[in-house]
Amino acid sequence: MAQQIQLTQTVKESQLGQRLDQAVAELFSDFSRSRLKDWLLEGKITVDGEVVTKPRTKVLGGEVLTVLAELEDEERWEAQDIPLNIVYEDDDIIVINKPRDFVVHPGAGTPDGTVLNALLFHYPAIAEVPRAGIVHRLDKDTTGLMVVAKTVPAQTYLVRELQKRNITREYEAIAIGSMTAGGKVDKPIGRHSTKRTLMAVTPTGRHAVTHYRVAEHFREHTRIRLRLETGRTHQIRVHMSYIQHPLLGDSAYGGRARIPKGASEELTAMIRGFDRQALHAAMLRFDHPITGELLEFHAPVPNDMVVMAEALREDAKQNPLEEY
Incomplete structure (x- = not known):
């Protein structure tokens, strides 16, 4: 089951003028930037008790940031022998052609049988990469191309490129x-x-x-x-x-x-x-x-x-x- 977490940090005076997403990343560094940004955009991080979902909001120092979120137990994700249609592969990335009726990531109602479970089976080392290297998703019944990162540097780069709209x-x-x-x-x-x-x-x-x-x-x-x-x-x-x-x-x-x-x-x-x-x-x-x-x-x-x-x-x- 997902674990409920509640964490609180106070913005440092030295962070005056920082963007909220940058301050959050520094103060809650145990979590990946992508996960923290998701929580921020989903309204799971408050500033002095108020929900703020704009990453570019500037902080002044002294604000109390609170994270109230669910932490998925990633250990429960099983490696499952599910075939993948590999279009391209090298040491850093995989490109797959996803069929219909195939969920990308485990979630409510679909605990397994997903692209993520298949990736863990075919590439055990990908367990060390956040979200098993998944950079973007397709809906269950949408078919077609997805790129997956096999390493943390590759994933960091691809997530940044997506945010910059370069993919x-x-x-x-x-x-x-x-x-x-x-x-x-x-x-x-x-x-x-x-x-x-x-x-x-x-x-x-x-x-x-x-x-x-x-x-x-x-x-x-x-x-x-x-x-x-x-x-x-x-x-x-x-x-x-x-x-x-x-x-x-x-x-x-x-x-x-x-x-x-x-x-x-x-x-x-x-x-x-x-x-x-x-x-x-x-x-x-x-x-x-x-x-x-x-x-x-x-x-x-x-x-x-x-x-x-x-x-x-x-x-x-x-x-x-x-x-x-």
């Missing part, structure tokens, strides 16, 4: 509705006010930017390419739902299926039966954390999305007079 991540998706042009969604994302397992666009959320462009028009759907500028939980799914073009098959954010007028029974069944969000992490580009070499990886779109796009394409051909 390029492109996705392929099928959205509901006819989109006329590409664009950008720049809306903050935070926890949903009533559905606590979901996220939503909210004024108090964290800065989030998604770029998208139209790749192919269908009658009632659009194939799109997306590029993340930030990496919030469920970001693409939330942003596309916000602009009223949720992803096909997204039961959490998608609403009802959209069936083209006069669609065949086969296509109607395919649309209604598509049982995951049609989202795939297709391209990943970054500088190697040790050598500095520019690396770029591509993962082919999985078969379920390919077949779905082909069916929508055929439907559009058979209805050429439709506006879409």
Whole structure:
């Protein structure tokens, strides 16, 4: 079980003018900067009893900082012999192509059977790296590319590059509705006010930017390419739902299926039966954390999305007079 911790430190006078995240990192140095930043952004660190979630907030000295959080018992994470689709590997990093129905990190409701458990089996030494080297996550049913660090220096570098937005991540998706042009969604994302397992666009959320462009028009759907500028939980799914073009098959954010007028029974069944969000992490580009070499990886779109796009394409051909 997770261990509840409560720790208190007083900001030193010598820290006058420091950013809050820097002061927290110095005062609670037993924990990694990434973990402390997560706690800060999640509102689990208070300043003189007040929740402050902005890392750039300046401290003056004398403030009382309190951490009230849950510390996962990392010893309970088991190494499990689960196959991984390795796209690239060297002494410092691994790039995997994650299938659907595969959770990245253990959590509530999924204590094992995750990418992390598989990494511990295939690379026992990765247990020494925070979060077993996981730098970024994909949702359970989102497929595609992830980079994992095998060493602490590699992870530190990649996390910093993510924060600087120097890692390029492109996705392929099928959205509901006819989109006329590409664009950008720049809306903050935070926890949903009533559905606590979901996220939503909210004024108090964290800065989030998604770029998208139209790749192919269908009658009632659009194939799109997306590029993340930030990496919030469920970001693409939330942003596309916000602009009223949720992803096909997204039961959490998608609403009802959209069936083209006069669609065949086969296509109607395919649309209604598509049982995951049609989202795939297709391209990943970054500088190697040790050598500095520019690396770029591509993962082919999985078969379920390919077949779905082909069916929508055929439907559009058979209805050429439709506006879409």
